[in-house]
Amino acid sequence: MKESCAGIIEEYEITPYTLMVMPINYGSKVYSRIIELDDEFISPFKPLDIIKKSCEYFGSSYGGRKDGTKQLINITHKAPIAIDPTSSIFFFPTTSPLRPQCTWLSHEHVVSYxxxxxxxxTITFRNRKSFDIDVSSSSFENQLHRTSFLKSKLIQRIEETKRKSFYLFTESDGLKASEMNSKYPSLK
Structure with missing residues (x-):
């Protein structure tokens, strides 16, 4: 992060400490208010721009992450995004991401609503801070569940891949070991 003046930052990527990225009107423009566990910033970029930049920072594009969500859980509208699944950074929008009033929330940090x-x-985060967000509680709950589903499916895939690679390497090592301990004479 590069800080300029009075809490306004020029660059920002979502981190494991980011709770929420919400739009604020700054003159005639839409900026972002970024809430972290122990800090708060204002960015001259819209929330969706910060989400997109963060996806790129972690090696993907926003479009690629959206496609991944569609492939894993068949959700295309108000899709939750796995910004960095290895750090458990999953965010979801409160409305269509194209709408200026869309707020993005970290699934990991929501404690209650x-x-x-x-x-x-009213959403309460892990640091006990609460915020009133413009979203119905049923819509919020739906987004929370969708994000849980995405997270669970992605973790399943990662675990499945680990198991497959474990068996692949274990089998090939096992074959080598049994060939070395052969009771039969070598034909060399």
């Missing part, structure tokens, strides 16, 4: 009214939900 409560309906405030028909269009607002």
């Amino acid at each position: 409560a309906r405030l009214d028909s269009k607002q939900t």
Whole structure:
């Protein structure tokens, strides 16, 4: 992160400490208010731009991550994004990411939520800070579940790949070991 003045940062990538990226009006433009576990920043970029840049920082594109979500859990609208699955960085949007009022939330840090009214939900994060977000509690709950499903499917795939590679390497090592201990004379 490169800091300029008064909490405004020029560059920002999502980290394991990022709780939320929400839009704020800054004059006639939409900026981002970034909430971390112990800090807060303002960025001159829109929340979606920060999500896209963070995907690229972790070696993928936003489009690629969206395609991955579609392939894994068949979700295309308001799709949760695995920004960096190895660090458990999964974010989900509160509305269509193309809408200026879209807020992005970290799945990992949400501890609880409560309906405030028909269009607002109070979200409490791991650091005990609460925020009122413009999203119905049913929509928020749906997004939370979708993100859990994505996370679970991705972890399943990673574990399955580990198991396959374990058996692949174990079998080939086992064959070499049994060939070395052969009771039969070599035909060389």
